[in-house]
Amino acid sequence: ILPPTIRQLLSGSATDVRVKVNGWVQSVRRQKNVTFAVISDGSSTQGLQAVIRDGSLAEVLTNGASVSLGGTLTHSLGKGQDKELRVEEVQVVGECDPATYPIQKQALTMEYLRDNCHFRARTSRISEMLRLRATSSDAFQKFFNSLGFCYVHTPIVTSSDCEGAGETFRVISAISDLSSEKDTDKPSEFFGHPAYLTVSSQLHLEALATALSRVYTLSPCFRAERSQTSRHLSEFWMLEAEWAFTQTVNDVCSVVEAAVKDGITKTQAHSRTFAEGPSSPRILEYLHTASSTAPWTRLSYTDAVSELSKYQASARKFQFEPAWGKPLQSEHERWLAEELVKAPVFVTDYPASLKPFYMRLNDDDKTVACFDLLVPHLGELAGGSLREERSELLNNALERQELDKAQYGWYTELRKYGGAPHGGFGLGFERFISWISGVENVRECIAVPRWAGRMLL
Numbered sequence: 400i401l402p403p404t405i406r407q408l409l410s411g412s413a414t415d416v417r418v419k420v421n422g423w424v425q426s427v428r429r430q431k432n433v434t435f436a437v438i439s440d441g442s443s444t445q446g447l448q449a450v451i452r453d454g455s456l457a458e459v460l461t462n463g464a465s466v467s468l469g470g471t472l473t474h475s476l477g478k479g480q481d482k483e484l485r486v487e488e489v490q491v492v493g494e495c496d497p498a499t500y501p502i503q504k505q506a507l508t509m510e511y512l513r514d515n516c517h518f519r520a521r522t523s524r525i526s527e528m529l530r531l532r533a534t535s536s537d538a539f540q541k542f543f544n545s546l547g548f549c550y551v552h553t554p555i556v557t558s559s560d561c562e563g564a565g566e567t568f569r570v571i572s573a574i575s576d577l578s579s580e581k582d583t584d585k586p587s588e589f590f591g592h593p594a595y596l597t598v599s600s601q602l603h604l605e606a607l608a609t610a611l612s613r614v615y616t617l618s619p620c621f622r623a624e625r626s627q628t629s630r631h632l633s634e635f636w637m638l639e640a641e642w643a644f645t646q647t648v649n650d651v652c653s654v655v656e657a658a659v660k661d662g663i664t665k666t667q668a669h670s671r672t673f674a675e676g677p678s679s680p681r682i683l684e685y686l687h688t689a690s691s692t693a694p695w696t697r698l699s700y701t702d703a704v705s706e707l708s709k710y711q712a713s714a715r716k717f718q719f720e721p722a723w724g725k726p727l728q729s730e731h732e733r734w735l736a737e738e739l740v741k742a743p744v745f746v747t748d749y750p751a752s753l754k755p756f757y758m759r760l761n762d763d764d765k766t767v768a769c770f771d772l773l774v775p776h777l778g779e780l781a782g783g784s785l786r787e788e789r790s791e792l793l794n795n796a797l798e799r800q801e802l803d804k805a806q807y808g809w810y811t812e813l814r815k816y817g818g819a820p821h822g823g824f825g826l827g828f829e830r831f832i833s834w835i836s837g838v839e840n841v842r843e844c845i846a847v848p849r850w851a852g853r854m855l856l
C-alpha cells in the first residue's frame with residue numbers, strides 16, 4: 400500500500416532499481432562535480448546517501464528541507480554504506496532556511512534539544528529512542544500475551560488516588576458544572592465530582608483481574624511530585640500487570656524477572672546501537688549480567704538494612720544513616736545493586752508504614768508482602784506486591800493511613816464479592832528505556848517530556 404521506507408530499502412536485496420524516496424535532508428556535502436546528501440525518513444539511524452551529479456538539482460538541497468527524490472538505488476563503492484541513490488529528480492516539498500533552522504549540524508546540548516523538543520525527534524538519537532520505545536512495548540505485549548494476560552485500557556481520569564500519597568493532579572473543566580443553567584467563567588470539577596489524573600492503573604487493574612484473571616496495560620501516569628531528578632517525570636508511562644490466584648511475592652517477582660529479561664533480549668539490537676556511544680561497554684556488560692544471572696537475588700528489607708548498616712559502620716560512605724523503619728535512599732539502593740549484589744536485586748517485605756495501604760500485611764504484623772526491583776546504574780525500576788484481599792485488614796490500613804474510605808468504597812467491595820488472593824507490579828517505562836539504552840536522563844526517553852516546572856508543548 401505504501402512505498403518502502405529507507406530502512407526497508409537499505410535492508411532489502413534489490414539494487415539497480417528505480418525508486419522514489421521521501422525524507423528530510425540531514426547533511427549536504429558539495430564537491431566540484433558531485434554533491435552528496437544524506438536523506439533520513441526516521442526509519443533507521445542510518446540515512447540514505449544520495450549522489451547528485453547535476454549541479455542544478457543539487458543547488459536546491461538545504462539541511463532540514465523535506466524532499467522527494469527519484470533515482471536509481473545502486474551498490475555504493477564509498478565507505479560507510481552498501482547502497483546509495485543516484486539522483487535523477489529532485490523535488491523540494493517543504494523548504495527550510497538553513498541559517499535559522501533550530502537543528503544545526505554541530506553537536507547540540509540535551510538542554511537545547513529539550514527547549515526545541517518539537518524538532519528533536521529529527522536527531523538520530525531521539526528517533527532511535529522512539530523506535531526503542533516501540534520495540535520494547537511490542538516485546539512486553541508479546542510476553543504478557545504469551546502468558547494468557549489480556550491487554551486492557553484503564554481510565555486516565557479517576558476518582559481516587561491509587562498510591563494514597565497525595566501526589567495527584569486534579570482535573571478542572573472549562574465549563575461550569577451541569578447544575579448551573581448557563582456557563583459562567585467559573586471552572587468546575589469533573590461535572591461536579593472531584594477527579595484526578597491517574598497516578599497508577601493498579602486499582603482498576605485489580606477490578607479487571609477479578610474478572611479476566613490476568614490483565615496488563617501500558618498507560619500514562621501523572622504525579623505532582625517535586626522531584627527533579629534524572630529518574631522522575633510528571634507524566635510518565637507505566638507497564639502494569641495484575642493477576643488473580645497468586646499466593647507469594649516470590650511468584651510476582653518471577654514474572655517481573657522473566658518479563659524484564661525477555662525485554663532485554665528482544666531489544667538487544669537497539670542497545671548495541673546506543674552502546675556505540677562513550678558508555679558502551681558498561682551498558683552491554685550490565686545488561687549481559689542481568690539477562691544471564693539466574694535467578695536474581697531476593698533480599699528482605701530487614702536483611703538489606705543490616706547489610707547497609709554493616710557497610711556504614713565500616714566505611715561511613717552514606718549520607719543517610721540506614722535504619723530499620725526508614726525508607727531506603729537512592730544511595731542505599733544503588734549500593735545494594737551495584738556493590739553488594741552487582742546485578743538486579745529484589746528487596747522484599749518492607750515495613751507497612753513505608754508502603755501504600757493496599758499491600759498485604761505479613762504474619763509478623765509489621766511488614767508487607769511487597770518488593771522493589773533495584774538495578775545497577777539506575778536504582779528502582781519496578782515495584783509490586785500481593786494486595787490485601789482481607790476486608791478487615793484493608794479497612795484497618797485505610798484508617799491507619801487516614802484515607803477517605805468513601806473514595807475507596809468500590810475497591811473494598813471487590814473483596815466482599817468473590818475476592819481472591821492477587822498481586823501485581825508496575826514498571827516505569829522510561830526508566831526501562833533509560834536503563835537498556837544508557838541514555839541517562841528519562842527526559843530523553845519520552846517524545847515530549849514533562850517534569851516539575853516544565854511544560855513547553
Ligand code: 4AD
Nearest residue numbers: 599601631632635639780781782783823824825827
Ligand atoms: O513504585 P510505584 O509508585 O508503584 C505503583 O504505582 C504501583 N501502584 C504499581 C503497581 O504495583 N501496579 O511506581 C512504579 C514504577 C516505579 O518503580 C518507577 O519505575 C516508575 O513507576 N515511576 C516513575 N517513573 C518516572 N517518573 C516518576 N515520577 C515515577 N514514579 C514512579
Ligand code: MG
Nearest residue numbers: 771779781782
Ligand atoms: Mg515504588
